[in-house]
Amino acid sequence: MVELLAPAGNLAMVEGAVGSGANAVYVGPRGWSRRRDQYEMPDEDVRAAIGIAHSGGAKLRVAFNTNMQSHEIAPMLAKMERFVAWGVDGAIMTDIGAIAEVHRRFPQLTIHASIGANILNDEDVRFYRSIGVSQVVADTKLTLKELASRKEKIDVGIEILIHANKCYTYLGKCWMSPYHRLERIADPFGKDLFKGSPNRGGLDYRVCLESWELYSGEELWEKSVALKNDAFFLLPDIPHLIDLGVDCLKVQGREYPVPLVERMVRFYRDLIDAYLASPKDESFDLSPWQSRLFSIQTERDAARSDGTRRLLDEARQPVVPVA
Amino acid sequence: MTPFELNTTIANLRDLRASDLSDYDAVYLGDIYCRIYEANFLERPGDLQEGLRILRDQGKRAYVTTYAAPRNDFLPGVRRMLETAASAGAEAVEVHNLGILKIAHDEFPQLPVHVGGFANLYTASGVEVLRGFGAVRFTPNYELSLDEIREITAGCDAPMELLVHGKMPLGVSDYCFLLDYEEKWGVKCPDLCQKELFLKQGDWAMKSVGKGILSGKDVCMLEHLPRLLAEGHRDFRIETISESPAYRREVAAVYRAALSRAAGGDVTLDEGWWETLRRHARIGLCNGFYFGKSGMEYAGLRPDSMGSLLTISRVES
Numbered sequence: 184m185v186e187l188l189a190p191a192g193n194l195a196m197v198e199g200a201v202g203s204g205a206n207a208v209y210v211g212p213r214g215w216s217r218r219r220d221q222y223e224m225p226d227e228d229v230r231a232a233i234g235i236a237h238s239g240g241a242k243l244r245v246a247f248n249t250n251m252q253s254h255e256i257a258p259m260l261a262k263m264e265r266f267v268a269w270g271v272d273g274a275i276m277t278d279i280g281a282i283a284e285v286h287r288r289f290p291q292l293t294i295h296a297s298i299g300a301n302i303l304n305d306e307d308v309r310f311y312r313s314i315g316v317s318q319v320v321a322d323t324k325l326t327l328k329e330l331a332s333r334k335e336k337i338d339v340g341i342e343i344l345i346h347a348n349k350c351y352t353y354l355g356k357c358w359m360s361p362y363h364r365l366e367r368i369a370d371p372f373g374k375d376l377f378k379g380s381p382n383r384g385g386l387d388y389r390v391c392l393e394s395w396e397l398y399s400g401e402e403l404w405e406k407s408v409a410l411k412n413d414a415f416f417l418l419p420d421i422p423h424l425i426d427l428g429v430d431c432l433k434v435q436g437r438e439y440p441v442p443l444v445e446r447m448v449r450f451y452r453d454l455i456d457a458y459l460a461s462p463k464d465e466s467f468d469l470s471p472w473q474s475r476l477f478s479i480q481t482e483r484d485a486a487r488s489d490g491t492r493r494l495l496d497e498a499r500q501p502v503v504p505v506a
Numbered sequence: 507m508t509p510f511e512l513n514t515t516i517a518n519l520r521d522l523r524a525s526d527l528s529d530y531d532a533v534y535l536g537d538i539y540c541r542i543y544e545a546n547f548l549e550r551p552g553d554l555q556e557g558l559r560i561l562r563d564q565g566k567r568a569y570v571t572t573y574a575a576p577r578n579d580f581l582p583g584v585r586r587m588l589e590t591a592a593s594a595g596a597e598a599v600e601v602h603n604l605g606i607l608k609i610a611h612d613e614f615p616q617l618p619v620h621v622g623g624f625a626n627l628y629t630a631s632g633v634e635v636l637r638g639f640g641a642v643r644f645t646p647n648y649e650l651s652l653d654e655i656r657e658i659t660a661g662c663d664a665p666m667e668l669l670v671h672g673k674m675p676l677g678v679s680d681y682c683f684l685l686d687y688e689e690k691w692g693v694k695c696p697d698l699c700q701k702e703l704f705l706k707q708g709d710w711a712m713k714s715v716g717k718g719i720l721s722g723k724d725v726c727m728l729e730h731l732p733r734l735l736a737e738g739h740r741d742f743r744i745e746t747i748s749e750s751p752a753y754r755r756e757v758a759a760v761y762r763a764a765l766s767r768a769a770g771g772d773v774t775l776d777e778g779w780w781e782t783l784r785r786h787a788r789i790g791l792c793n794g795f796y797f798g799k800s801g802m803e804y805a806g807l808r809p810d811s812m813g814s815l816l817t818i819s820r821v822e823s
Contacts, residue, residue, distance in 0.1 A: 250628040253657040279631075303577050304603070362721060379800065
């Protein structure tokens, strides 16, 4: 049975996601995941999230998917040890060194390779399998043919992002944002938040979405060039992905309001259940689902557009040196 | 044999033949971004053999780089290219993708592997993993500061290769947005991405090579070479994949002279060196992420390096 994985940027979202039908929920400990710290959680909230998820019959994964510093490996392991003791069901990770260390220390813990690991080909998958990863998030640019190859040839769990962003660049292989602005500030526990570097756990200023002028030498060739960075919802692909046997369908969106995330999760829960219950010898009618998704998408687009404007404004602010 | 290695990247035979490589010790052959980049070494085994021969005849160490973001359909060509590299005597292959690292390790174990900047090496623990797959030299991710790189080397004593000058890679894509403009601009692939194309907005600038985004400013570590040597670094890259033969030659001459001087304990810098570097840096100079700030900042002693009109004064330290 395919798993529906939902995001949670706070405890209300954990409750909302579980109540809306998620089979699993992921959260980020503050400073250690690919999101702004306001959408991450203190350790005690991670513990509470594990309890909420488990009492609702769902799993709870914790995202340690930053590319960390060498000296951060030890505190990461200490944090992971607490979460494992509290019953966390899996870890979402990116950094190969951190993955190897976690696998060595907690061999029973399921490690999911994050979208930031940018696993693009079958040999990539085999590399990550060899260091302890058992499930990989597929890059959003991969085709069904590539996923089928992966499913057929390799003993690995496959996760598909069904609500996420598709960037111009490959995710995890882009540092345009910190090139323009990087703020090195530590949280009260000394964790560097790398504000501006999504690969290192900070927010992404989405500078790709700036209205760029394109010059050839000194000559202006284009007044406005867009580097695509589109948020998407998968719909027609969902039946194919289920038939292909993917293990997990993942909704991203810790930064969105709780009611919107609840609507997304409920939509996909109902869609998956309806498809699984439908007769296999008849074509599945997606038209009612399209209209239902349209209103969710409109709400999401408004929230995202507002967020992008704020981020680009913030990216232009000078970094105030720490005294 | 010099106490350091100065290397660069060249995409095709035409650029290799047009380049004066006197001041380089080694060259990586191939364009990591695009399979249809004009006459890319990585798609032409015959050209790659010839390129390796030319480098060997010039007494240079000959390396081959590989694609930054290879999908499944790249892999048969990658295997052919690795086979050519191994049989034609390449001294190392650079990998940016961990799948290619695994192929190199499993199928071409005689080929030494250098880990490239897109492989996302951030930690000493990461070095240990990569060593297990045969890697012998490491370019840390460009986001790392010198302090963070020192933390890695202190933990595992691994040779790091550092970008000391040129446009820093910022991202790689599967999509060449320049192709959308072929008709409008009247310039076709493969000439399109070889134009000097910059994305600008206010004081922000990035260079586009179609499927790759590079820093608008040139990373410049000229005045920090004594520190790099003191911290044990010996392998230095001047990134010239999207630059002219004149850039390749003149910037290398500056760094060869400055490194030689610094290796002898002399930390002075010639004014002419700065003039050369500024002339070739259309947008200005920066330090990348080496000093823990945003990549486009310049943190050194030379405010004029950022493109202002301040009078140049000699740096004495």
